[in-house]
Amino acid sequence: MTTRREFVAMLLGAPFAYACRGPERATPTGTLLEPGMARAHAAIRDGVVPVPATWREVGVAIIGGGVAGLAAAWELRRRGVTDAIVFELDDVTGGTARGGASIVTPYPWGAHYIVAPQAEQTELTALLGEMGAIEGHTGDGTPVVDEALRCREPEERVWHLGRWWEGLYLDAGANAEDHAHLTAFRREVDRWSGWRDGQGRRAFSIPRSRGSDDPEVTALDRISFATWLDQRKLTSPRLRWLADYACRDDYALTAATTSAWAGLFYFAARQRGPGIAAQTVITWPNGNGALVAQLAKSATIEHGLAAVDITDAGAIIAVGPQGPIGIRARSVIVATPSFVANRIVASRRGTSLGTADYGAWVVANVHLRERPIERGHGAPPAWDNVFRDSPSLGYVCATHQRGRDRGPTVWTWYYPFSDADPTAVRKRLAGAGHGEWAETVVTDLERAHPDVRRLVDHIDVAFWGHGMIRPRVGATCSPERIARLAPHGRVHFAHTDLSGLALFEEAFDHGLRAAREVLA
């Protein structure tokens, strides 16, 4: 918007004054973060295990301060264990669920929502209860989450053909066939949400450990989501876009590369039964950073130590700022990604248990001085704002949930590397500096917000090289995945990638399981 002063300057015949307003096309400044990467690579890649001069004793050593590690610490504390210590390499905890904050608002750096818990998710409900986030329970025991956290309408909108449309599924212009395919797809999802195996377990459950391993379900892991849709002749481009978007959004894959098991999990697991609306999404301005902060409250955390060698007997050699140190633990919980566990746990080196595929992500926090002008009669600003024709996932508005709809804000922009080989991608990106990323972000936002560039204060970019485990065809129901769960002596494993899916609820569940194993 032109201010009065600018307007008057223009009127006074001063195109000169207008031109002097500054470099309109300049790329915004900011910083590029690569969380944990440099230290991790320095500590682990050398391959030489140093000899520590001193040793210390620890009750339970938890390696990794992401959600799984913090959840393990939280569960141990709840069960009376007071001598657990979380060792986190990075300066901040939370892993890809961490949040950040500016003077304007807190904002996410990665995962930014969870699905409201169902009745059986008692631990997650307890965690939310600690946060004062549970209002009560419905008749069937389902917890009612605080209204302030239930994602505020409008939840999503999609940019297509020069305007915003309400929702994620593009309903405008859909023909009878599109509607028929959507209905047929919803019926399939309904069917799966009502499916129960011989033991009464659901086909898809959050977390998946409560779900069924019946062959009828696991067979879905052998084909791609796209193939599964093809088999049902669900070819509507609108539906296929939605399926692709879901896969890119949750898995950094496309429908063609995602396992049909994972594709259906996305839709069916958050539905309590046939005909029941999906569980509402709950979110905080700093995304899952709020959950991380609550988990971390009661935990003892030490930063800056990188574990490089762990024996099954519980002897850990770690490298810190003061050189190598030895830690003897009664129990160890390795709450790192499996590919890291495979390097640092002596008995897992050389096995193929950590060869799963990880997707790279770029998350950019766009700090805006003011909101861009909303043009025309399109759908109003939503929490999640998606560009239909962009390889990005769009952006989430950090101030939406609190209800601050004007003035400065932070938009969190997500870009999954869904199709390229991660190794090649990582190589290509090694050279990409902040400027290239910031320019990419602004150009992407300019699709829908032509005036956004001059409103940007700065853009901070995070590159998550191994951002999330990817549920490719055959990866989520493999015997290998089960084998990764098994403890090695005093060493237990906890990480979301053990589910083959990157979700807060999965990481949380593995943390709880590992804690229970330690106590058993």
Add this chain to the structure above:
Amino acid sequence: MFVVAICGLVYELLAGTLGSYLLGDSVTQFSLVIGLYLSAMGVGAWLSRRLDGNLARRFLEIELAVAVVGGVSAPVLFLSFGTVVHFQAVLLGFVAAIGVLVGLELPILMRLLEGQVEFKDLISRVLTFDYIGALAASLMFPLVLVPKLGLVRSSLAMGCANAGVALWGTWLLRERLGKSVVGMRIRAVLVLLGLATGVAMADYFTTWAEDEMYADPVVFTETTPYQRIVVTRGRAGFQLFLNGNLQFSSADEYRYHEALVHPAMAAADAPPKKVLILGGGDGLALREVLEHHEVEAVTLVDLDPAMTNLSKRFPPLAELNHHSFSDPRVTVINDDAMVWLDQHPGIWDTIIVDFPDPNTFALGKLYTRLFYKRVAAHLSPAGAAVVQATSPLFARKSYWCIVETMRAAGLSVHPYQVTVPAFGVWGYVLARRGSFDPPTKTPPLKLRFLNDEALVAMFDFPVDMKPVPVEINQLDNQALVRYYEREWRKWE
């Protein structure tokens, strides 16, 4: 000649109109403007003796000067009203400048035609055109210019007409202009282009659509980051519109605001001392609250600083709200009420919730169960809150959705309604934290609308406004915005 006469009078009418609209007190403004204008014309006529040399050139130069000063007068006045402290001085300065220039026109024109026409014909022709032109102007101004073009475009269009006359004059007077004809023409074209650009850019002040949309002339507009503020002025007083939606008409707003404020004040156990107003940036609810002398402190939270500043500084509005923003008991906070309530502690004896109707998601959040829970948390157990709740007749589901949502937030509620001619039947909800009976006694104030009988009658609902089953409005469903959209569409 005719055009020149029309333009001259139109500028005067414009200045008078803007003055009376923006500053109020139309008799004073109009007589000031007319008096100054006529005397300035006298000054112009007197000064005309001193002008010599190429009279044709002088005449065209004056014509262009009138075009520029007159043409930009309304836009500049519009702009300066929001930013200049001594607006009256700017207004009268323009009137004087145009008056002097127009005063120069006739004598120079007569001298120009001297010798070509006999004196008796000359004086008769010139004055005839001038006086009949005045009639044409006085008819065109209210019938065509203001309703079709709006004030800003009218002024610029008249400037264009003046410049057009000057350009035409370069042909009529080309022999007497001599060498300067080309230069004169270029200047005329430049002025014409400049003013025409102005017409094209007049959307900055008021859009064509706005001038067409509002029944009365638009006298003030401002686009803030939050909303479009428009004030119109007509026979029945003035009206405030936010994003095209009528907020009040000065003719009958007392009904709306008395009904909003006094029942809530009367429903408290003791005379309220601390009052919180959420929304209500026009200061009219504030005016009613300040009538209660027991009130010690009022906090008013309104999103838009431009709105509260306008209410404090825009003379007709400040008069209407009895300069309530200058009362030492008042604290103004410009913030989103939802966020502010969440972040600031404090207990109030009375809370008055006066937001625009829930026609967007951004407004819809201010009608959610979550919002009312926050209101309840800031309300004294001995006090009452009131919510303006749209029309129970035009938007029945919307109204009852607000009532039920407040109930779901744990409040005890009594719905009531009143007729406000500018709006139709209007609904409110009175609430307390514990169960209570609606008040039956009006406070001992000099009120224009409310008395004990009217107060009691408001809590009755005729058959066509009785409760209907509705969903509760929550942050994650925004049921109310969808009801509201559907219901009001029928009436548009």
